[in-house]
Amino acid sequence: MRVEDLKLRAELADLGIDIRSGASMAELTSLGIGGTTDLLRITKHESIPELIALLERHQTRYKFLGGGSNLLVGDGELPWLILQLAKPDPEIVIEGNLARVDAAADLGRTVTFCAKHDLGGMEGLIGVPGTVGGALRMNAGAYGMQIGSYVREVKLYRAAERKIEILRGTQISFEYRHTSFAPDDMMLAVTLELPSKSFKEILQGIRICNEKRRSSQPLGQKSAGCIFKNPPGASAGRMIDELGLKGLSVGDARVSDRHANFFVNAGQASAKDMLTLIADVRGRVENAFGVKLEHEVVVWDA
Ligand code: EPU
Numbered sequence: 424m425r426v427e428d429l430k431l432r433a434e435l436a437d438l439g440i441d442i443r444s445g446a447s448m449a450e451l452t453s454l455g456i457g458g459t460t461d462l463l464r465i466t467k468h469e470s471i472p473e474l475i476a477l478l479e480r481h482q483t484r485y486k487f488l489g490g491g492s493n494l495l496v497g498d499g500e501l502p503w504l505i506l507q508l509a510k511p512d513p514e515i516v517i518e519g520n521l522a523r524v525d526a527a528a529d530l531g532r533t534v535t536f537c538a539k540h541d542l543g544g545m546e547g548l549i550g551v552p553g554t555v556g557g558a559l560r561m562n563a564g565a566y567g568m569q570i571g572s573y574v575r576e577v578k579l580y581r582a583a584e585r586k587i588e589i590l591r592g593t594q595i596s597f598e599y600r601h602t603s604f605a606p607d608d609m610m611l612a613v614t615l616e617l618p619s620k621s622f623k624e625i626l627q628g629i630r631i632c633n634e635k636r637r638s639s640q641p642l643g644q645k646s647a648g649c650i651f652k653n654p655p656g657a658s659a660g661r662m663i664d665e666l667g668l669k670g671l672s673v674g675d676a677r678v679s680d681r682h683a684n685f686f687v688n689a690g691q692a693s694a695k696d697m698l699t700l701i702a703d704v705r706g707r708v709e710n711a712f713g714v715k716l717e718h719e720v721v722v723w724d725a
Contacts, residue, residue, distance in 0.1 A: 426444075438467075439467050448496040453645060460501040514529075543619075548568070565632070576592060577595060644679065646679065672700070
């Protein structure tokens with residue numbers, strides 16, 4: 424979708440929105456899959472309520488993009504605009520045990536920045552690609568920890584109220600890869616309360632997690648992390664592996680040889696290829712184990 428209306432372009436410019444025409448979602452996602460549309464970069468959180476009202480007045484559909492690391496986007500010209508927060512400077516401010524982090528900040532950089540200030544707890548998230556906002560909205564976790572445990576406060580655009588609000592951590596429920604945020608709420612910033620730990624100790628934890636991840640996940644390849652959530656008490660990766668499906672392909676979409684719950688784009692995979700592979704694997708797991716796997720990856724199919 425393109426912003427062609429000159430009046431709309433001018434109104435967007437007034438709100439400090441930077442328009443990138445014909446952005447390729449393949450370049451904005453870790454899977455390297457997805458068609459094209461115009462990308463609107465938001466430079467001021469406070470402009471969001473007006474921006475949304477403006478887009479709605481122009482009957483223009485939109486989606487809100489984080490870091491694009493847990494996302495499968497459809498092929499071709501897309502029927503919605505993409506909104507994304509521009510990175511502010513600074514992205515992180517430390518005050519004692521609190522880290523005030525913009526949602527656009529890179530998750531890995533946030534973990535190491537906090538470590539340098541002797542704040543730990545998030546070692547498990549090292550190596551998880553994406554933004555802090557994306558990690559927050561889906562309660563990203565690994566190696567026994569989840570980001571939700573450290574949330575003191577969240578600043579978000581509440582779609583239902585059409586305004587920016589601050590929620591305390593206790594007002595939000597954080598479950599396994601799930602939060603009580605509404606699908607169209609936009610994460611803007613978070614205050615994390617982190618335990619004091621020496622940089623040396625945190626670094627040791629980071630090294631261990633990095634090593635575990637390197638030995639079990641296909642890090643150098645284009646993927647969206649795990650495709651399916653783990654069903655209670657089981658591992659989706661192990662089930663897919665037990666069925667001998669590593670290496671199963673549709674076009675260039677392929678079940679990783681290293682970790683069976685990672686599906687990689689081994690070249691020029693289309694969204695159609697990837698969705699076909701996901702449906703095929705899901706069907707085989709259901710036939711063999713009677714378990715309906717739930718997507719972890721977010722799908723924006725046109
Ligand atoms: N396994 C296999 N074959 C495989 C993959 C895994 O047999 O191809 C076995 C492993 O040997 C292990 C068990 O399955 O005994 C669990 O595997 P792993 O420790 O890799 O954990 P996982 O349950 O597959 C979860 C998260 C990952 C996270 C790791 C580490 C989900 C869906 N996945 O994976 O998160 O990095 O634990 O904590 O919760 C993600 O969310 O995108 C993600 C990658």
